[in-house]
Amino acid sequence: MGLSVLDELPVAERDGLPEADHRLAPTSMDEAARLLDHASELGAQVLVWGGGTHQGMGYRVGPDIVLSCENLTSIVAYEPDDLTVVVEAGVGISVLEALLAEHDQTALLSEVPGIATVGGAIAAGVSGWRRSRFGPTRDRVLQATLVTGDGRVVTGGGRVVKNVTGYDLPRLATGSFGSLGLVAQVCLKLWPLPSTFRTVMVESPEAALDIAFRPMAILETGDGAWCYLGGTSQEVGEQSTALGEHFVDELEWPEPVSADVVVSIRVPPSELRSVLDGLGAGRPYVAQFGVGETTVGLDIGDIDLLPDLRTEVEDLGGALVVTEAPAELYEEFDPWGTPPQTLEIQQRLIARFDPRRVINPGRLPGRI
Amino acid sequence: MSSALAGELRSILGDDGVLDRQLELHVYGKDSGITRGEPSVVAFPESTEDVVAVVKAAKRHGVSVVARGSGTGLAGGAVPLEPSLILALTRMNEIEVVDVENRSAWVGPGVINLDLSNHTYSDGLHFAPDPSSQSVCTIGGNIANNAGGLHCLSEGNTVNHVLALEVVTADGDVIELGGPAPDPIGLDLRAVMVGSEGTLGIVTRALIKLTPNPTAARTLLMSFRSVEDAAKTVSDVIAAGVIPAALEMMDRLMTVAVERFIDAGFPTDAEAVLLAEVSGHEAAVEAEAEIIRAIADDNNAIEARVASDAKERQRMWLGRKSAFGAIAQMNPDYYLHDTVVPRTKLVEMMRNIYEIAERHQITMLNVFHAGDGNLHPLMSFDASEEGVIERVKAAADELLAICVALGGSLSGEHGIGLEKRDSMGLVFNEYDLDAQARISEAFDPDGSMNPNKVLPSGSRCFDFGRPIPEGTWV
Ligand SMILES: Cc1cc2nc3c(=O)[nH]c(=O)nc-3n(C[C@H](O)[C@H](O)[C@H](O)COP(=O)(O)OP(=O)(O)OC[C@H]3O[C@@H](n4cnc5c(N)ncnc54)[C@H](O)[C@@H]3O)c2cc1C
Numbered sequence: 130m131g132l133s134v135l136d137e138l139p140v141a142e143r144d145g146l147p148e149a150d151h152r153l154a155p156t157s158m159d160e161a162a163r164l165l166d167h168a169s170e171l172g173a174q175v176l177v178w179g180g181g182t183h184q185g186m187g188y189r190v191g192p193d194i195v196l197s198c199e200n201l202t203s204i205v206a207y208e209p210d211d212l213t214v215v216v217e218a219g220v221g222i223s224v225l226e227a228l229l230a231e232h233d234q235t236a237l238l239s240e241v242p243g244i245a246t247v248g249g250a251i252a253a254g255v256s257g258w259r260r261s262r263f264g265p266t267r268d269r270v271l272q273a274t275l276v277t278g279d280g281r282v283v284t285g286g287g288r289v290v291k292n293v294t295g296y297d298l299p300r301l302a303t304g305s306f307g308s309l310g311l312v313a314q315v316c317l318k319l320w321p322l323p324s325t326f327r328t329v330m331v332e333s334p335e336a337a338l339d340i341a342f343r344p345m346a347i348l349e350t351g352d353g354a355w356c357y358l359g360g361t362s363q364e365v366g367e368q369s370t371a372l373g374e375h376f377v378d379e380l381e382w383p384e385p386v387s388a389d390v391v392v393s394i395r396v397p398p399s400e401l402r403s404v405l406d407g408l409g410a411g412r413p414y415v416a417q418f419g420v421g422e423t424t425v426g427l428d429i430g431d432i433d434l435l436p437d438l439r440t441e442v443e444d445l446g447g448a449l450v451v452t453e454a455p456a457e458l459y460e461e462f463d464p465w466g467t468p469p470q471t472l473e474i475q476q477r478l479i480a481r482f483d484p485r486r487v488i489n490p491g492r493l494p495g496r497i
Numbered sequence: 498m499s500s501a502l503a504g505e506l507r508s509i510l511g512d513d514g515v516l517d518r519q520l521e522l523h524v525y526g527k528d529s530g531i532t533r534g535e536p537s538v539v540a541f542p543e544s545t546e547d548v549v550a551v552v553k554a555a556k557r558h559g560v561s562v563v564a565r566g567s568g569t570g571l572a573g574g575a576v577p578l579e580p581s582l583i584l585a586l587t588r589m590n591e592i593e594v595v596d597v598e599n600r601s602a603w604v605g606p607g608v609i610n611l612d613l614s615n616h617t618y619s620d621g622l623h624f625a626p627d628p629s630s631q632s633v634c635t636i637g638g639n640i641a642n643n644a645g646g647l648h649c650l651s652e653g654n655t656v657n658h659v660l661a662l663e664v665v666t667a668d669g670d671v672i673e674l675g676g677p678a679p680d681p682i683g684l685d686l687r688a689v690m691v692g693s694e695g696t697l698g699i700v701t702r703a704l705i706k707l708t709p710n711p712t713a714a715r716t717l718l719m720s721f722r723s724v725e726d727a728a729k730t731v732s733d734v735i736a737a738g739v740i741p742a743a744l745e746m747m748d749r750l751m752t753v754a755v756e757r758f759i760d761a762g763f764p765t766d767a768e769a770v771l772l773a774e775v776s777g778h779e780a781a782v783e784a785e786a787e788i789i790r791a792i793a794d795d796n797n798a799i800e801a802r803v804a805s806d807a808k809e810r811q812r813m814w815l816g817r818k819s820a821f822g823a824i825a826q827m828n829p830d831y832y833l834h835d836t837v838v839p840r841t842k843l844v845e846m847m848r849n850i851y852e853i854a855e856r857h858q859i860t861m862l863n864v865f866h867a868g869d870g871n872l873h874p875l876m877s878f879d880a881s882e883e884g885v886i887e888r889v890k891a892a893a894d895e896l897l898a899i900c901v902a903l904g905g906s907l908s909g910e911h912g913i914g915l916e917k918r919d920s921m922g923l924v925f926n927e928y929d930l931d932a933q934a935r936i937s938e939a940f941d942p943d944g945s946m947n948p949n950k951v952l953p954s955g956s957r958c959f960d961f962g963r964p965i966p967e968g969t970w971v
């Protein structure tokens with residue numbers, strides 16, 4: 130009898146992987162496809178693991194198999210003059226950004242990525258702080274190759290910066306948490322890095338929004354507020370003067386919030402201040418003005434305030450999402466909140482990409 | 498069958514909401530592409546409730562539904578192919594609310610693109626996608642085609658500017674996709690509805706993201722002795738880290754045609770003209786305009802000048818936007834192609850375009866969004882001439898094939914519709930096409946929304962992958 134794919138694939142070695150019967154690290158999309166096809170046959174649950182930095186999002190998955198992307202680390206193609214790069218899922222964001230920086234370019238992914246991978250950031254649909262100026266990550270995923278739950282390799286989009294050829298699978302895959310497939314390879318649109326950066330401390334982020342013309346970001350934390358400028362030296366100089374010239378540094382990003390429980394609150398931009406006021410002082414947060422998002426850290430004893438806060442935020446058309454918490458909390462407090470009204474269509478879509486529901490099953494809002 | 502449907506529609510929409518006389522129907526048989534169909538009936542809903550009622554009535558009568566905005570689409574997306582009801586959304590043209598603080602507006606699908614920007618101008622905001630057809634095309638059509646425009650180089654196509662959509666599904670359900678806050682939870686269905694060309698549902702309302710008007714702008718006109726020098730300038734500008742708001746190229750045939758039509762001040766002795774616009778902060782535009790000018794000089798520009806005032810600037814852009822009017826003066830018919838290649842392949846693609854034009858004996862003019870590699874070879878001809886249509890089609894197919902061979906794609910902004918449907922196999926394999934068909938099936942299992950568009954028939958292959966287990970709630 131031949132060996133099953135479970136015995137053939139390299140064993141995953143990345144630190145921090147959760148317990149499972151098998152922890153495997155395919156070295157190619159074809160190997161990943163064989164693994165997922167086999168998992169479908171077995172009806173096994175597969176947890177996909179990139180860097181592990183966004184695993185706190187969504188309902189918990191008790192995996193039979195962990196599929197680590199640690200061996201999918203090729204930079205497949207980089208064309209600086211086209212402002213595009215094609216990478217496999219397991220490439221570290223910091224590795225990619227270091228390469229791009231050699232050509233004064235950026236993928237505008239997280240500014241403080243830690244060990245996060247490109248595939249993980251896209252599957253989780255997270256964006257960097259510069260989205261205020263450059264838009265969210267999903268606006269820059271030009272092409273995506275997915276390995277579906279039943280082991281098909283499918284590609285959507287193209288390696289060009291402007292494209293309306295067929296349904297937008299790359300954007301659909303962004304934030305899909307693997308429900309349509311392992312996000313195995315992507316082509317990203319890049320931006321040139323501005324020649325000059327400046328971080329300017331400001332009194333009021335709201336006032337800064339009016340004064341600065343489309344800054345890269347305006348952030349507020351418990352320690353103050355900063356406007357991040359990027360552009361030609363003249364432009365940056367004039368704008369930082371207009372903002373009061375409390376020049377801090379070239380680029381100084383805050384540390385991401387770390388606490389027992391971290392939540393991301395998303396509201397229409399104009400409602401952000403009232404949400405922050407409602408939170409009261411003393412809790413760590415990083416708020417993105419002009420975007421309408423804040424992450425907030427809470428002690429475990431503090432979580433009683435979350436249900437009311439969620440109701441308030443959902444009434445505004447937003448969401449309160451858990452991004453990190455001890456495992457027990459997910460039983461007590463729904464990590465997503467009220468699921469979207471389109472669950473049935475979402476479910477029909479997922480059934481067509483992962484019919485046996487093997488990749489991260491039940492992770493999305495509505496436990497689908 | 499369809500007269501019974503027309504009767505039912507009249508009871509829903511009133512007499513002036515329905516057209517079903519032969520001559521009237523004929524007008525709705527095509528868009529601005531080259532293919533024609535024949536609708537059974539045309540309905541003009543005025544509200545979401547009307548759309549729901551019409552979609553349900555069509556379903557009862559087994560008639561498919563083809564949404565239509567202004568009919569300026571160039572890919573045959575709004576052409577009815579089988580017994581179809583045309584759902585003309587032009588009366589749903591209300592700008593409901595503008596939320597200045599959140600830089601957004603709820604609008605009906607029938608709102609004309611430029612009307613929204615004019616409406617929000619005094620609030621310092623605009624709708625960024627600006628197709629050349631912006632004074633006539635609808636926002637619903639822009640959403641369905643994920644339309645681009647001159648200023649999409651820095652701002653992206655329509656999908657980057659849509660926050661939420663209200664959609665009527667094939668079953669007549671009203672669903673809302675996306676929302677006013679960033680990163681709505683769950684799968685991003687909004688992103689796949691945009692660009693779906695009316696095949697996944699009818700957009701009945703949209704929450705549009707508005708963009709601040711630039712506080713300053715500079716427009717440059719650069720002329721060159723060769724297309725290569727112009728294309729090299731485009732690459733060098735991007736490589737220098739400058740992303741202009743717009744970067745447009747016209748070749749000599751085109752500038753000559755434009756100058757014959759209006760006086761835009763384009764030099765007609767240059768082989769290629771570039772128009773570039775930088776916008777944003779006053780201090781930035783000054784510096785960036787200077788960088789671009791210097792790069793043009795390095796690439797042997799005959800002339801590179803910055804428009805001295807608003808009047809000259811408007812004249813330059815009017816010249817660019819009049820390109821299609823100018824073409825209409827040349828010959829009775831034209832076929833406007835839309836393909837995209839990686840920016841670095843522009844020169845090679847242009848060489849191929851001229852070679853193909855020469856070989857097929859077709860007048861081919863070029864006016865296009867050079868900054869993002871989005872080409873618009875424009876064939877001008879007289880369809881009554883023997884064999885010309887065949888030559889045009891053959892040339893168009895060759896253009897697509899070369900474009901794909903250079904790493905490009907089928908369409909940068911006009912969409913696939915009918916015209917490029919059967920070329921999808923050039924860029925996607927059978928698994929990819931099957932995946933696309935699965936997306937459509939999840940929204941519209943019976944294929945009653947704008948059928949036979951976007952995907953070639955037979956895309957859905959049931960033997961790929963594993964079947965959906967019985968009893969799954971799908
Ligand atoms: C002279 C000229 C210049 C042009 N320049 C550009 C350009 O620069 N950039 C560019 O991108 N395009 C351009 N176009 C193409 C065209 O204007 C755009 O594709 C535009 O978005 C179509 O809008 P419309 O209202 O005319 O839609 P239509 O042509 O009526 O419909 C287009 C598609 O959208 C669907 N549809 C329409 N409304 C809805 C709705 N509410 N819900 C669901 N589906 C719907 C239709 O079924 C069809 O598939 C140009 C066209 C012309 C004639």
